[in-house]
Amino acid sequence: TQSTRPQRLLSAVQKNATRGDPCSVVKAIDQFCRSKEWAMNVGDEKGCILDSVVSELNPTTVLELGTYCGYSTVRIANLLPPHAKLITLEFNPDFAAIARQVIAWSGLEEKVQLVEGASGDLIPKIKQDFGVQTFDLVFLDHWKDRYLPDTKLMEACGLLRKGSILLADNVICPGTPDYLEYVRSSPRYESQYFKSHLEYTKVEDGLEKSVFLG
Ligand SMILES: Nc1ncnc2c1ncn2[C@@H]1O[C@H](/C=C/CNC(=O)c2cc([N+](=O)[O-])cc(O)c2O)[C@@H](O)[C@H]1O
Numbered sequence: 001t002q003s004t005r006p007q008r009l010l011s012a013v014q015k016n017a018t019r020g021d022p023c024s025v026v027k028a029i030d031q032f033c034r035s036k037e038w039a040m041n042v043g044d045e046k047g048c049i050l051d052s053v054v055s056e057l058n059p060t061t062v063l064e065l066g067t068y069c070g071y072s073t074v075r076i077a078n079l080l081p082p083h084a085k086l087i088t089l090e091f092n093p094d095f096a097a098i099a100r101q102v103i104a105w106s107g108l109e110e111k112v113q114l115v116e117g118a119s120g121d122l123i124p125k126i127k128q129d130f131g132v133q134t135f136d137l138v139f140l141d142h143w144k145d146r147y148l149p150d151t152k153l154m155e156a157c158g159l160l161r162k163g164s165i166l167l168a169d170n171v172i173c174p175g176t177p178d179y180l181e182y183v184r185s186s187p188r189y190e191s192q193y194f195k196s197h198l199e200y201t202k203v204e205d206g207l208e209k210s211v212f213l214g
């Protein structure tokens, strides 16, 4: 049977990256996406912006919406202090299975809890089921029409506190116009756009960093 792109991405990691070395896993995926097959990882250019936001914040609780193959999961987890927790939600079981193996290859399983399911169903259960009260950082990178409803849901579920940061990928390409309008016009957020490029291309894209003001 034909392999899928995520399966081929995982094979490239297992072939070219060193087990237990997160940086080599990130490099192997970027090399695969540049030289073999484009894939919708946040990528190296926007990844550096992601890294700087994570490093500056030094979060202990992080939520990622949309794991895909686990590229940004590994980038974020690699920068977390000991005992910090990254919960990542992924509803496609095939992608989740690949991501688990990518995360395991990087040796960061201790810091990551990958939960299979839809964000709309899981977000209301996080406080009771995963022992997290609020998130220091949320990285949004799932279906673009889910960014706004899930942000409103996180607010309603009390998962954001004064100072929580939302970092959203693809606010230009493919674009999240309703989300962008919301965080830029709401008095409850202080937003900042980090101009960059769509992963592995010269097309404009960027990350929107929004601080929840409570
Ligand atoms: N509600 C939900 N709950 C849990 N998991 C969910 C979910 N909605 C989607 N997902 C998962 O998140 C990933 C989708 C990402 C969409 N990104 C994209 O569509 C995308 C597209 C381009 N692009 O076309 O250039 C570039 C990018 O950086 C992109 O992130 C997939 O793994 C999908 O299974």
Ligand SMILES: [Mg+2]
Binding pocket: 040, 041, 042, 141, 169, 170
């Ligand atoms: Mg993306």
